Amino acid sequence: MKATIKDVARVAGVSPSTVSRALHGSDRISEPMRRRIQQIAREMDFHPNQMARSLVNRETRIIGIVFPDDAGMNLGNPFYPAVLQGLGHAASNERYQMLLITGSKEIPAAEAARAAMDSGYVSGLILLTAEDAPPLEANVPVVVIGHPTDADKRCYVDNNNVQAAYDAAKHLLENGHRSIGLLGFESKYVFTADRRRGVQQALQEAGLQLNHAWLFPAGACRTQAERLREVFAQPQRPTAVVCMDDLMAIELARTLRGFGLLVPQDVSLISFNNTELGRYHQPALTTIDVHPYQLGVKAMQLMLEILSGKTAPPAAIDVPFTLIPRDSVIKLNTGSKTHA
Amino acid sequence: MKATIKDVARVAGVSPSTVSRALHGSDRISEPMRRRIQQIAREMDFHPNQMARSLVNRETRIIGIVFPDDAGMNLGNPFYPAVLQGLGHAASNERYQMLLITGSKEIPAAEAARAAMDSGYVSGLILLTAEDAPPLEANVPVVVIGHPTDADKRCYVDNNNVQAAYDAAKHLLENGHRSIGLLGFESKYVFTADRRRGVQQALQEAGLQLNHAWLFPAGACRTQAERLREVFAQPQRPTAVVCMDDLMAIELARTLRGFGLLVPQDVSLISFNNTELGRYHQPALTTIDVHPYQLGVKAMQLMLEILSGKTAPPAAIDVPFTLIPRDSVIKLNTGSKTHA
DNA sequence: TTGTAGGCGTTATCAA
DNA sequence: TTGATAACGCCTACAA
Numbered sequence A, B: 001m002k003a004t005i006k007d008v009a010r011v012a013g014v015s016p017s018t019v020s021r022a023l024h025g026s027d028r029i030s031e032p033m034r035r036r037i038q039q040i041a042r043e044m045d046f047h048p049n050q051m052a053r054s055l056v057n058r059e060t061r062i063i064g065i066v067f068p069d070d071a072g073m074n075l076g077n078p079f080y081p082a083v084l085q086g087l088g089h090a091a092s093n094e095r096y097q098m099l100l101i102t103g104s105k106e107i108p109a110a111e112a113a114r115a116a117m118d119s120g121y122v123s124g125l126i127l128l129t130a131e132d133a134p135p136l137e138a139n140v141p142v143v144v145i146g147h148p149t150d151a152d153k154r155c156y157v158d159n160n161n162v163q164a165a166y167d168a169a170k171h172l173l174e175n176g177h178r179s180i181g182l183l184g185f186e187s188k189y190v191f192t193a194d195r196r197r198g199v200q201q202a203l204q205e206a207g208l209q210l211n212h213a214w215l216f217p218a219g220a221c222r223t224q225a226e227r228l229r230e231v232f233a234q235p236q237r238p239t240a241v242v243c244m245d246d247l248m249a250i251e252l253a254r255t256l257r258g259f260g261l262l263v264p265q266d267v268s269l270i271s272f273n274n275t276e277l278g279r280y281h282q283p284a285l286t287t288i289d290v291h292p293y294q295l296g297v298k299a300m301q302l303m304l305e306i307l308s309g310k311t312a313p314p315a316a317i318d319v320p321f322t323l324i325p326r327d328s329v330i331k332l333n334t335g336s337k338t339h340a
Numbered sequence C: 001t002t003g004t005a006g007g008c009g010t011t012a013t014c015a016a
Numbered sequence D: 001t002t003g004a005t006a007a008c009g010c011c012t013a014c015a016a
Helices: A005-012 A016-023 A031-043 A050-057 A069-074 A079-093 A109-118 A161-174 A190-205 A225-233 A246-258 A276-280 A292-307 A335-339 B005-012 B016-023 B031-043 B050-057 B069-074 B079-093 B109-118 B161-174 B190-205 B225-233 B246-258 B292-307 B335-339
Strands: A062-066 A097-101 A124-127 A142-145 A155-158 A180-183 A240-243 A268-272 A286-289 A315-318 A322-324 B062-066 B097-101 B124-127 B142-145 B155-158 B180-183 B240-243 B268-272 B286-289 B315-318 B322-324
Touching (some): A005 A016, A005 A031, A050 B050, A079 B079, A097 A109, A155 A292, A161 A190, A161 A240, A180 A246, A246 A276, A276 B246, B016 B031, B079 B097, B109 B124, B124 B292, B142 B292, B161 B286, B180 B190, B225 B246, B240 B246, B292 B315
Parallel strands (some): A062 A124, A155 A315, A180 A240, A268 A286, B062 B097, B180 B240
Antiparallel strands (some): B286 B322
16 A cells, blocks of 8 residues: 555654645745655655645646547658657656547547546646647636637647748749649648748749649649649649658659659759658758647647746747758759849 | 536535436436436536546546657657557547656656656556566556566567568568568667567578678668668678668668669568558558557557456567568569579 | 644445 | 445645
């Protein structure tokens, strides 16, 4: 049987409340007494039962981490593990715990999250998805990683995806590209919509338009291979593509090779997420690091600040991204045009 | 304020114990009464506080999931997310929750796991690493995913890695390969040692030996590029390599291309983990699916069985693997030899 | 500075 | 079948 506070009290010959005070930095106790009790507690391997503590403190020190239902679709993406690591490090520094909330076939994640709240498991909720339309009437603080639709009322941590995509497109434009496609657009994901907007903005500033025929969904290499082939068979084809993810870029590069087109000689690629795989790809991918670890750290820190009352909702935290120029973007020789 | 059992009792005009019974399938209550109370509880949006329940029941219905400290190293590997999904589905079916336990810079995962146990957060522990030398004197059940060194005393879920690697090597041998290398061996990981043994076994049965100069560690493509170049420059070079992971295989394929060697024409590759990326790689990778999702499901099921007393430690559960033949292994034309 | 008493929300035991 | 009571382990007024 594990030792309780009463056991420690008995051994120390004091009352349980004295033990409690000795162990929680209360100032209503003498220093010698504190030391003596701490020593005894250590010897008895006493650890306060957190369930009992949370019952009286009405705070569990557990943060629920809600996974998207389609996390399975993104299994190959190192994004989630990196975020988790960030969340974990920030949490454990403050002795907080994380409850993993995933959906199942019968129970969608949103419902599981609600159940976790209702049963008092969690003191807060961090959503790894901006799309799950989490209930605003939550009775615990909610922090979203990503860009919720009703952002102005919420607490969230995100990159500036418009800006990131703007920079990506700008990078291509500065390298002389004027025919730019987009791979991985999915209207249901706010971040892809944002990025599309960023690309459009950059193009417009350059007096160009985003060609809708060059807008491809995430699985295009597999599901729309024919359409891709047609587009890239045209003389007027994209000379560069912004890809939502390194993996997509790699897939696209391979697909293009099947068409006899090489990256970067024939088509330049810029993508997102700075994966290890992209770094060692041939050619090494020019990519934007969104710093998922930092997203996790900041999200957890924001949550803890809200819980401690230091910050009040709504709150938006921007995590800076980094454009990493490598070899998948080539300077286009457009003759006089580039000097115009 | 959230409704408590007392609130429900007051509204229903009964005692709290009656409400408790109505809500937990006790038979010591009349059917009309049960229905009436359940109705009222629903209307009041009452959900029993799990912290209070676990206090009196001495069972939290929370399973701690311990991540390896170096999970960051394997970020690109979809293994962990898939396992998590399996764990999550199996858990939520039984209304169990998962507490995510990761290490941090200051606190190694093993210590965090101990803390979670000590503070009564978890009713059980599932280790996503076989190497963390989890304390056997745990006061909650422990299930290991992978192959612990002291396997005979433990509960664990794993593939038969010796057999899997044996099958992989056999597959190569059957395709005429007799010069077989191994990429990704790390003595500290039991599973790579097991796989090495499996390869050795298959080779020995074919009257061959595993050439130690053809045994490469995980990062060899980056850290030992020169050694690789030398080995593959020899006339007597491996015609096939068993890779511990699809990503390694892909990296190796690219490295070999740099040496002017093509997969599978010059070198055949068989790897592990059946990643999406490997499936769409050119050539599509012949790979062994270890079914990480199933590993998760089985691990959680085993845990729940132990908690319910249906199973007593030790227990070993074998999750079958699947060899998926694709295009990265080519039949070697060894002339008369193959007909010998 | 320390001890006593009551309660956090729930359930199990016993009595009615 | 239902209710009263005590307890799970801890914390915090309040009293001493």
